[in-house]
Amino acid sequence: MDTFVGQRVRTIRARRGISQQVLADRAGLSRSAIAKYETGDRPVDSRRTLLALAQALNVTVGELTGQPEQEKFDPATAGFHMAVPEIETALWSQGNVTDTRPPRSLDELAALIRTATKLRHDCDYATLGPMLAPMLVDAYRHVRDTKTEQAWDVLCTVAYGVASALRARGYQALAWTAAQEAERAAARAGGVAPIAAAAFIQGQILLSRPGALPAALATTMGTAERIAADVRTAGEIETLGMLHLQGSIVAATMDNDPEPHLVEAAEQAGRLTEARPNTSASRNESFGPSNVALWRMSAAMERREPGQVLALAAQLTPTDLPNEGRRAQYFVEIGRAYAMQRNYQDSLYALLRAEHAAPQHVRNLNPAKELVGHMMRSARRDLTTGDLGRLAQRVGVVPTT
Template sequence: MDADRFIGQQVRVIRARRGISQQVLADRTGLSRGAIAKYESGERPIDSRRTLLALAAALDVTIGDLTGHEQDRLDPATAGFHVAVPELETVLWARGNVTDTAPPRSLDELTALTDTATRLRNDCDYARLGPMLAPLLTDAYRRVRDADPGSVDRAWDVLSAVTYGVASALRARGYYALAWTAAQESQRAATQTGGVAPVAAAAFSQGQIMLSRPGALPAALSTTIDTAEQLSAEVRTVGEIETYGMLHLQGSIVAATLGADPEPYLLEAAEQADRLPDARPSTSVTRNESFGPANVTLWRMSAAMEQRDPGKVLALASTVSAADLPNDGRRAQYFVETGRAYAMQRNYRDSLYALLRAEHVAPQHVRTMAPVRELVGHMMRTARRNLTTGDLGRLAQRVGVVPT
């Protein structure tokens, strides 16, 4: 296990470079010196976003500095996405004013392609999604520039939906700075439309990106919840309820990470999910079809996991099945949260089975998730030999904990 990789190793390396003792790091984070020692030795996994953010802030680094692995962007399964990022960056910087001699697709065609891209993103099929994004974004910008008065509002609505999807995909693959640029473009387009769903989606995207930065949690909470309060009186259609409800789900996980009570936000999200069957059809391209009662339960599981309550996570998991969730990304998250909860109870065999099911559902996503890598590495250090040489050992290779 000399080649084993875990977050605590990087904490130790950066702490040493900074000339900081374990006690000083403990004082800065509010953790005990013993906990720091266990994290650095790999005896205890860093399985909480709150702890990870506290360590990153104390060491003055980003979460990616602690969790990132160079092989993430060299994974052959997602190479198609990463190869497409430079072109996507150019399109965002130039707002679509790039060399492109092909005639732009119609708004109807762009709407259909946006739906396809959304399905691929929700199913975490980044290899197929990546090459679609730059041409889709370019044409969306061109339609805004060339729109006649009768189609300009619709063109801005399409651009808002496309940039929201681009921001979500970039964030999921670790391109946080570029994702922020896309989220700002989504907000700009949403302002032009004035629609509830585009405005809510842009705020949700910004809140998610800020959740990755130490010190930005208060801003992440205010961005999402303040926007929700501003929009609450206007929420009527399916798409508006979906995007508004997701703001409250985002608020719940930020609150849990801050050590506050996530329940008020979860209750509001649940009430909005109950409104969906009787709501009017959407008027905007922007949607978040992941939202619904089952997804609210999944976010309850994530909040309970952040509160380090594995019993509650597993109790909630028993009330919903993966089949109830709307896409592969959400199904994979269900199994990841279940696996993390089992591991917190030291039930490593059931934890491994849950993680294997998550990987089977959405391999491109799960194999690069920092919580999965951290947990698998911890199990490799503590599990019985028959597990490390079997399914667990092979999973450890696939997620990059140990070399193949």
């Protein structure tokens, strides 16, 4: 059996020389809960618990989940990880690299951004990875050569996409570097959509850092309040709406009420039909009423309300969701909710549908890996030897034969 979060917690705790009770006190959990996490009797199935354990042990979330180290051995996503050193160089040098290619025009880059965004939303990271460094280099060249608002706008959008992809694949520190570049470019791009996009990705990265939840909320909601009066175009509404959705997840993780943020996001979604056309490359086409409903499910899951998750899921049609990544998220939340109710048969069915929608993403998604591993340890034997056993091999929680 491959290592799960609880095993890493036990290993790190032992190396620190602290007892389960001390760890429980630091994390605000019970000693019995720590014991169940460490033995695998209970999965670490919420962001709040994962962050609390990481903060109590003074480690990163990645050190508890194994991302991205474990994922590097997955042939399906190797193309992305092989591209990371080149992305890192492009960011550190701000595109001043030994690249003799003639740069693509800003219009060509804008078209390529749309292609890259679709790949990222559909979670095809293996195809996306090799595209990112050349896009960064070209965007930086245009900024150096022209210093126009359009060039800064394109750089902001490219850096945002790079940060989002790096964050999703576990490179949090490098993602922050890209997010800072997006913020720097947004300040020179004109308009508010780039500013909102940069704040959104910064909030997402901060959400993965133990102790940084107040900063995540301040970054997203502070920016939303600052730009709200100037939002007019579709892209501006989309990016503002995503800030409120991010605020809802941060609030739920902090055990606060996410509803005010979700209500505001829904109001913004209602403005889209009469919005002005975009003036910036920065936008988030996945935002809309169906996406708000999906994030409402995620907030309920974070608050450990499985019945509410399933009730909300019944009101949402997966085909209404804008891309494969969102459809995968929909089925993962359903799978987690059923598992919390110990309905492992329906949980497995939902996870298989999530995997079908976005295999690269789901097979390396920590909540899915934790859940599949837990089911392998606790479900009926007829499940573990069939579809569940095969899924467990694909997500890497049991060795392949």
